[in-house]
Amino acid sequence: MPFATILLQWFRENGRELPWRQTRDPYAIWLSEVILQQTQVKQGWDYWLRFMHRWPTVADLAAATEDEVLREWQGLGYYSRARNLRAAAQQVTEEGGFPTTIEGLRRLKGVGDYIAAAIGSFAFGLPAAVVDGNVYRVLARHYGIATPINTTEGKKEFAALAQSLLPASASSIPDYNQAIMDFGAIQCTPQNPFCDSCPLIETCVACHEDRVAELPVKLKTLKVRDRHLIYIYIRYNGETAIHRRPAGDIWQGLYEPLLTDTVPSGAVMLRQNVKHVLTHRVLYADFWLWEPAERPVLPPDYFWIPEQDIDQYAVPRLIELLLEELWKR
Secondary structure, three states, rough: OOOOHHHHHHHHHOOOHHHHHHHOOHHHHHHHHHHOOOOOOHHHHHHHHHHHHHHHOHHHHHHOOOOHHHHHOOOOOOHHHHHHHHHHHOOOOHHHOOOOHHHHHHHHOOOOOOHHHEEEEEEHHHOOOOHHHHHHHHHHHHHOOOOOOOOHHHHHHHHHHHOOOOOOOOHHHHHHHHHHHHHHHHHHHOOOOOOOOOOOHHHHHHHHHHOOOOOOHHHHHOEEEEEEEEEEEEOOEEEEEEEEOOOOOOOOEEOEEEOOOOOOOEEEEEEEEEEEEEOOEEEEEEEEEEEOOOOOOOOOOOEEEEEEHHHOOOOHHHHHHHHHHHHHH
């Protein structure tokens, strides 16, 4: 039985029921794919619902400010996704609607091959194969492919294979794309896949050669660096001081309290060496509370806000931990 036919049968019995699968609205589909790029479904679901409620159309999102979008995105991480989301919404609005070709979709800010294929397939019925982490894993294991997935050669090889496996019936392609992604998320999982109940076990190379744990192959290319941060939360006369992180550094456009190299006299330690792992670095942060008797002079890019208004500003997850510690006191 053909590979695609088996996956479609499995999908009819095991596929996930997700709200963005109940529509062909390219905006709703695009929004879900951007949110789920680096986020698990169970977490991304609530964010998708909130975004759709607050900005039900792409034009609504295009009209939002960057601060508003970042605040709604807070907690998802990889904040460039949120900035790209708003920029792409503005592109779509200016062009009068979503492009209906893969090439046109790729021109949108933050839209690569995978998201373009997802929108093209699910919204417009285009014969485009999606290739995400789940698809890489299923194909690498089933066909025994050891080419690293994060190399140019690997990306081309897997893209060509995925495209060749699309079902002949155009109407089945959207379901097939959903099927292979769900199969990777539910059946052929990264750790401890359910090989004994797998409908593809008879033809799975990795299973027969005992290579399931080895595939897919991914080269380690990032050098992870450590960075130590000292944050001072200032509380003075019902106000606190924050600033917005500039372009070109982590958390661009997000807000944070005083970041410094020295701890002022009288500050109280809240937490020490809080570990926060990012893709390319590991942060260790010390959190301090400082309640000075006089308003301190701060660097020019800091400004004062009523302490009660701090929830209106988008902050990194690391700063959320600081604020959670404060609210306990």
